[in-house]
Structure formats: structure tokens, C-alpha cells
Amino acid sequence: MADGGTEAAPNRAGRERIQRRLEALVLENRFTIAVIFPLVGAISLVGSAEGVIPEPLAYNPLLILFGTLVMRSPLVVGLLPRIGWRALGWLGLLTAYTYGVELLGVRTGWPYGDFEYAISLGPMLFGEIPLALPLFFVPLVLNAYLLTVLVFGQRAANPLVRLPAAVAAVVAVDLVLDPAAVSIGFWAFEAGVYYGVPLSNYVGWLLSGTVAVILIDLAFDREALLERVRECPFILDDLVSFVLLWGSINLLYGNWIAAAVAGVFCLGLLRTGRYDRTMIANAVPKGLRSRVLE
Template sequence: MAAERATRQRIEARLDRAVADNRFTIAVVFPVVGAALLLASATGLLDPPLRYNPYLILFGTVIMRLPLVAGLAPLYDRRAALGTGVLVAYAFGIELVGVVTGWPYGAFEYTIELGPMLFGAVPLGLPVFFLPLVFNSYLLCLLVLGDTANRRAVRLVAVICTVLLVDVVLDPGAVAIGFWSYSGGVFYGVPASNYLGWVLSATVSVFVLDYSFDRTRLRERLETCAFMLDDLVSFVVLWGTINAVFGNWIPVGIALVLAGGLIGTERFDVAGIGASDLWSG
């Protein structure tokens, strides 16, 4: 057991260093390049195999998720693994139900393949897209609220609101570039039912994450791991840019609100990240 623990700690330390030494590349360069490729695909400037290449999209997404993975890695035990497994199962289940029945997010379909598809309907890489949305919202609320987040009612409402803000940025941008489409929608092509569906998913996620992780350890890790929310930085850069190009100004404004939350917690210092990278390089 001691040898296994030491090996795990070495791997976690190497992952921490790799992410810390490449923060600017991961949190800024990858989303900027990703936005450019997606916009070029949406406007017909790219031809196959680069146009909406699902494996390129999945690769870029995985890279941008590395800060979250590295940040959470030391906190993982059997309970955390079980909780994550439950959320993965929930994500696939609710998405399959949504595609088939239109509940709870509204009638929608994927209009491009985001990697291999489960039953030809849902991306196998769905957890890479779904889990960070709720994880980052949960972590940001813990960081911003501090001791106030110890009250479940406050924590639940705060995370639901944050998840909704994140999706207000994500869905209009995803619809604009052709990731998926809804059968009608009053908000940049997105129906109100989509956001009601996210209230359900956020509620489920809060209860599962409360069970899975020790909040004291989570907050300690958040305070000591500078890059732990860099995945949310890359999200703001990527989808804020895409929404701005399409003139989706409300989502752009919400992206700036999220950026403000990150700035307030000293997690969105792009200049500082860049200087750190140049120094370490």
C-alpha cells in the first residue's frame, strides 16, 4: 500500500507540474485555436478532414480539462470514484432520454458527430463535456462563497444558478456553430425547457458531489492549487469568442460575468499565467 501511495503521489506531482508549466497554452492558446477551427468549420472555410473533425474536437477538449483532472486527482478515493461513476451514468441516461423523448432539455439532436456515438445518438465522450460543467460550477461556488457554502440550501441554489449561467453561454454558441439543434427556441435557438432540464441536472449533481467529496479538503485544494479552475478560464475564452463572433451578446455578457467571478478569486490572470509560462520555459 505504501509503495502504491508513493507511486500515485509521484504521478500526481508530475501532472501538477505539467499543467502548471503549461497554463497559458492550456487555458488560452487551446481555446483560441479551438474557437478559430470551429468558426472556420461553421463558415465553410475548412474542408474535411479538418472541418468539424470529431477526434480533434475531443483531443482539444481533453487537454483543456487537464487542470480540473490534475486539481481533483489527489482528492479521489473510492467514494469520489463511485460518485463520478454515478454522474457519468446519469449523463448518458438523461442525454439518451433527451434525444429520444425531448425531455427534460427539449427536443434536440446532434447535428455533427462529437467523436464515436453511443447507439448513434449520444457521444461516447459525453462525460468529458458534461462533468466539467457541473464540477467547475460546484468548485467556483465553494471558492466564492467560502464558509457560506457550508449551508446546503445556499450551496444548492448557488450551484444551480452557476450551472445555468454556464449553459447560457454554452448552448447558444453550440447551436450557432452547429454542434446540436433544437426544435424551436426563443433564446438564440435554445428553448426554455433546456434550462429547466439543467436545474434538474444541477440538483442531482450537487447531491452526488456532496456525497463524493470532503468539502474541507476541496476548499483547501482550491486555495492551494492555482490552476484548478483553469478549465473554466478556457471555457470563457472559447465560448465567449464564439458567441461574440455570432453576435450573441447576452451569452457574451454572461461569459464576462463568469470571468469576473474568476478575476475576483484571482483565477483569471491571463497576463500572470503567460508570464509564469514564459519564465518556466
Template sequence: MPESGDTPAGESLTTRIPRTRTEWEARLERLVRENRFTISVFFPLNGIVLLLASAEGVLPDPLAFNGLLILLGTLVMRSPLVVGVLPITDRRAAAGVGALTLYAYGIEYLGVHTGVPYGEFFYGVDLGPIVAGVPLGLPVFFIPLVMNAYLLCLLLLGERVARTGVRLLAVIAVVLAMDVVLDPGAVALGFWVYPNGGAFYGVPLSNYAGWVLSATLAVVALDWGYDRRALRNRLDDCEFLLDDLVSFVILWGGINAWFANWIPVACASLFGFGLLKTDRFDAPPARLSWGRADRGESATEREQ
């Protein structure tokens, strides 16, 4: 057996690189877990500073409202959600998310060019590469919002979540509440502009009617794609699965507070209170079932 000093330099590097999906999932989970504060607190706080500095004209070009920086920061904050659901995302679930992605592009294209269903609007700042008037990174903004709402309802509803009507109404209500936080802050920053104004902090009520449609289709797609029992078990096992919602509360709660949008701030505070009550952000890492990942169980086996 060769001595450690005889081992080629590249070999030790190779052994550190995951080779299977299970190994990649375990590596990514460890990375997120070890950097939870940075991802879910530092990044949104940094986002508040950069976005407000951009809006107030303090940050010079090309840093002010830099679309690639916005997209990168959003991807980092989304990473706990993506990594959290990855182990239970099989082909069917991926197809469901893919259908939501196509819907997001389609409904946004329709909205940008016709004003239906959200109301007439246009983008006021750079949100990254644009194709046919729609930001290429749109799914990064849209899908986590509806998925966080879906997961939060699974966590809070208990046995009632098995009833389709209850689940649908609950997810619609949570999505609307999240948009009550998001849209006024985004409009205040100039992310998107409703030229005809709106009754709620410059946001037209038609926007919320549009989100009822989007939330309904999200429930249909996620119900079809994912095993709800597997998602509920994953919520119990993965302490960081809703950390993206923590980032959402900090970022948009802070931005709305700056612009004195107090109803959105109150709504964000309710989300924050709920996360604290369910011990989401402070859940100890010991709750995670490392044994299953180490044994290499597949997503199908975990669902059984």
C-alpha cells in the same frame, strides 16, 4: 558504484517513470503548471478559429468539425480540472463521479430519443464516437461543467457553503449561467439543433429547466463523493484548479461574440471578471504545497 556511463540506457528512463499514484500526481501537476498558457489560452483560441472556420465552410474535410479533434481539444482543456482534483479523489469520490457519468448517459439518451427534459434536439456535427445516439465522450463535456460550477461556489460562498440550501441554489444558478453561455454558441455552430427553435438564441426554455435537474443531482453526487473541506483546501493550494473555466470563458465567449450573441458574451464576461477578481489564473505557483505531494500523503490524510 558504477560510473554514469556504465548505467544501462533503459535504467535512467525507468527512474524517470513515476511508480506510485503520488509520483504520477506530482508529475501531472508539474506538466499542467508548466503549460498553463498553452492549455487554457492557446487551445481555446485555436478552438475558436477551427470551429468558426468549420461553421463558415472555410475548413475542408476531414478537418471541418472533426469529432476526434474536438474531443482531443476538450480533453486537453479539461486536464487542469482532472489533475487538480485527482489527489483528493478516493474511491467514494470516484463512485460519485461514476454515478454522474451514468446519469449523463442516461439523461442524454432520454433527451435524444424523447426530448425530455431538455427539449427535442439532435446532434448536427460529429462529436466523436456515438453509441445509441449518444456521444461516447459525453462525460467529458458534461461533468466538468457542473464540477466547475460546484468548485466556483465553494470558492466564493465562504462559510455559507456549509448550508445545503444555499449551496444547491448557488450551484444551480452558476450552471444555468454557464449554459446561457454554452448553448447559444453550440446552436450557432450547429453542434446540436432544436428543430422547433427556442426563445433564447434558438434554445428552448425547457433546456434550462432540464439543467436545473442536472445541477441538483450533481450537487447531491459531489456532496456525497467529496469532502468539501478537502475541495476548499485544494482550491487554495492548486492555482490551476479552475483553469478549465478560463478555457470555457475564452472559447464560448469568443464564439458567441462572432455570432453577435451579446447576452451570452456578457455572461461569459462576468465569469471572466470573477476569475480575475479571485486571482485564479494569475495565482503564483509558489502557492502550491509541494511538500505534501513530496511526502506522499494520501487523500485521506490531506482531508484531516
């Protein structure tokens, strides 16, 4: 009979090789993923909303999903070494919750307020909500949570600090997202005082964000997760993409408060100490580095 430890070692070595290759791929294309993709995305979405981009490229769901997957890749690759059975279980529960609360919201108007999807975001579950919904929602919560534990440092060891701060960050994410999404016609509310978004939407995000943050907190060993976040230079690049994409759209449509909140996220990212001038220069393709360093 083969020794279990002997069998496990090659498997572990194989996983580590794959992980190193994925990390190298992200690092080599960091500028493209975190800067070029969101800026091109912002231009194409605004062009679609303004009728400049013709069919079938306007609001093309395959392009939207592909772009989202690419921008999510730093977060996914960064977290892979910490995704075990425990994490999969809690994240699976979060995925089910994401579908459930969104379906409830579309059908009843609770907890977000009456809204509907105005464009196709790919295949629809029950013909009502995007099948890819967790791809859009769960990483937003993960980004808010990871930024919180990095910025708060040792204070994040206290759940009475960590959890409320992460929930506040999740709600702040939607203060950026929803005004921009409404402006480009992703979805529409019946009425709203905040750039077309009702205050009830943020009460809903406070509720759903609290549940999501608790589930993510349960999914990972906090110390092991924090160690991974500190050692992985690109794990928050998905948040950079988010700020560039939705912050740019808010600026273009004059949603000044939403754009300012995106600016606050920029300050939070700078506070982590990993997005300095040298890092940005190193992430830029070689042909552009001399211009960045000038």
C-alpha cells in the same frame, strides 16, 4: 508476511511522484492549455461552421476530443488527490445519470426540448448520443461547483447556500454554451427564443444540474476539497478555457447576452483572487512575458 504499512508507503510515494510530475506538466504549459487551445478551438469551430476549413479537418471529432481532453487536464490533475473510492462511486453514478438523461432527451424531447446532434462528436452510444458525453458535461458541473465554493467562502458551508448557488452556476454555464453550440452547428433545437435555444432547455438544465450538483456534493469531503482547491493554482483553468472558447464564439455570432454571462464568469474567476496580472504574466511563456508586463 510483508507489513501492509510497509507496502503502502512505496505505493503512496509513487503516486505522489506521479502527481508532482503531472502538476509540473500543467504548470509549465498553463498558458498553452488555458488560452491557446480554446482560442484555436474557437477559430477552428467557427471556420468549420462557415465552410472555411475543408474536410477532413472541419468538425473533426478526433481533434475536438483531443482539444477537450487537453483543456480538461488542469481540472483532472487538480482533483486527482481527492479522488478516492467514495468519489469514484458517486462520479460513476453521475456518469450513468448523464447518459440516461441525455438519451431520454434525444428520444423524447424531455427534459430539454426536441433537439438532435448535427455533427459527429466521436463514437455514438446506441447511435444517438456521444460516448464521450461525460467528458463534456461532468467537468462543466465540477467547474461551476468549485467556483461556487471558492467565491462564497465560509457561506458555502451552508448547503442551503452552496447547492442552489452551484445549480444556478450550472444553468449559467449553459446560458453560455448552448447559444454558441447552436451557432456553430453542434446541435439544433426545433425552435428557441434565446439564440435558437428554447426555454425548456434551461428547465431541463435546472433539473439535471440539481441532480448533478447533489451527486458531486456527496462525492467529496467538502473541507478536504476546498483545501485542495485553495492550494492548487490551476484547478479552475478549465473554466478559463470554457469562457474563452464559448465566450469568443458568442461574441463572433453576436450572442450578446450569452457573451455577457461569460463575462460574469470572468468576474467570478477574478473574485477568487488567483487570476491577477502577476499570475497571468507567470503563466505566459518566457518569450512573451515582457510584452504582458509592459
